[in-house]
Amino acid sequence: MDDFLTLQEIVAAAKSNLPPGPWSYLVGGAETETTVRRNRHALDSLAFRPRVLRDVSRIDSTGFFFKEKTRLPILLAPIGGLESLVEGGAATAARAAAQFGVPQMLSSVCKPGLEETAAAAKTIRSFQLYVRGDDAWVDDFVRRAKDNGFTSFCLTVDVASYSRRERDIVGRYVKPWRARAQEGAAFQAGLSWDQVKRFKDKHDLPLILKGIATVEDAQLAVDHGVEVVYVSNHGGRQLDHGLGTMAVLPEILKIVGKNAQVWVDGGFMRGSDVVKAIALGAKCVGLGRLTGLGLAAGGAAGLVRTLEILEEEIRICLGLLGVTSYAQLGPQHLAAAPVVNLPDTFSAFPLLTRL
Numbered sequence: 479m480d481d482f483l484t485l486q487e488i489v490a491a492a493k494s495n496l497p498p499g500p501w502s503y504l505v506g507g508a509e510t511e512t513t514v515r516r517n518r519h520a521l522d523s524l525a526f527r528p529r530v531l532r533d534v535s536r537i538d539s540t541g542f543f544f545k546e547k548t549r550l551p552i553l554l555a556p557i558g559g560l561e562s563l564v565e566g567g568a569a570t571a572a573r574a575a576a577q578f579g580v581p582q583m584l585s586s587v588c589k590p591g592l593e594e595t596a597a598a599a600k601t602i603r604s605f606q607l608y609v610r611g612d613d614a615w616v617d618d619f620v621r622r623a624k625d626n627g628f629t630s631f632c633l634t635v636d637v638a639s640y641s642r643r644e645r646d647i648v649g650r651y652v653k654p655w656r657a658r659a660q661e662g663a664a665f666q667a668g669l670s671w672d673q674v675k676r677f678k679d680k681h682d683l684p685l686i687l688k689g690i691a692t693v694e695d696a697q698l699a700v701d702h703g704v705e706v707v708y709v710s711n712h713g714g715r716q717l718d719h720g721l722g723t724m725a726v727l728p729e730i731l732k733i734v735g736k737n738a739q740v741w742v743d744g745g746f747m748r749g750s751d752v753v754k755a756i757a758l759g760a761k762c763v764g765l766g767r768l769t770g771l772g773l774a775a776g777g778a779a780g781l782v783r784t785l786e787i788l789e790e791e792i793r794i795c796l797g798l799l800g801v802t803s804y805a806q807l808g809p810q811h812l813a814a815a816p817v818v819n820l821p822d823t824f825s826a827f828p829l830l831t832r833l
């Protein structure tokens with residue numbers, strides 16, 4: 479895997495390893511893919527304001543997932559159907575997470591499932607649920623998650639309907655796990671803040687709400703005592719024509735204050751992207767497609783290599799900004815700037831077409 483020297487090469491390897499159906503599933507978004515592009519646009523319209531002559535010979539790029547130290551301030555975002563991207567599915571991702579030292583958030587629609595994935599590797603584990611059953615069904619997942627060493631629980635709340643992913647539809651790619659999902663669709667559409675309240679009243683696992691995209695909902699999340707407001711638009715895979723997550727992050731951070739942690743995902747492909755989110759005040763950054771690309775490029779070793787390169791990019795970025803830790807980083811290191819590359823899923827990799 480040391481042959482991969484750049485993230486661009488990892489993307490190219492993933493593309494050549496995956497059949498067209500799974501590739502489109504991994505990289506695609508909803509309808510016009512405007513939200514996908516806006517995620518990148520919001521990241522690319524932030525420039526850095528570097529400080530110099532600050533002795534950056536020792537840099538600490540580690541982060542925290544709640545109270546646990548992690549090698550980077552990131553998490554492997556939940557990905558359903560990982561088994562379509564890599565042999566061993568979620569268990570392979572768990573091994574990579576453990577080897578590198580970052581948390582894995584396991585999707586409830588991923589094989590080989592909760593127990594087997596937990597048994598595959600000892601890593602920091604969070605469990606993400608699509609609510610596709612009644613309260614007893616949810617409680618059973620919470621019990622199983624706790625029994626298997628998952629230390630936090632995530633409800634994804636931006637999935638009232640499954641969106642129209644036109645790359646999949648046009649390509650006639652039928653995802654096996656979608657058939658199972660139909661049964662729970664009514665529960666997903668019926669989800670409300672009542673269930674968040676019920677969860678908080680009944681369970682003591684820290685609760686993450688994933689898919690918050692407005693200050694109004696961030697405030698409601700805080701009012702309900704949620705531990706983490708996870709700012710996300712599902713990587714532009716659900717509601718089309720949304721705002722980029724980095725465009726809404728500052729106002730959400732302001733309203734949440736110290737009442738909860740704020741995490742973010744959507745379009746993060748580079749170390750500099752991660753640094754921008756942390757500079758604004760996010761505590762953790764989720765990697766969706768990049769996780770899938772790393773796995774598709776070379777299994778667990780491919781994802782570890784992806785994270786190593788990302789780490790090197792983060793460390794270089796911090797040093798060039800004149801900081802030695804995230805604590806020294808802040809909005810003063812950022813400025814609004816015009817975007818210079820047309821944003822899309824792979825605009826972070828300008829050499830890609832030439833590889």
Ligand SMILES: Cc1cc2nc3c(=O)[nH]c(=O)nc-3n(C[C@H](O)[C@H](O)[C@H](O)COP(=O)(O)O)c2cc1C
Nearest residue numbers: 504555556557558585634712713743744745766767
């Ligand atoms: C192939 C794929 C499958 C996904 N499956 C889930 C899922 O099961 N649950 C969930 O909450 N989010 C899911 N997501 C959304 C990711 O968790 C994350 O929010 C998003 O991918 C972040 O954007 P990025 O891909 O640009 O990094 C999925 C994303 C991808 C790319």
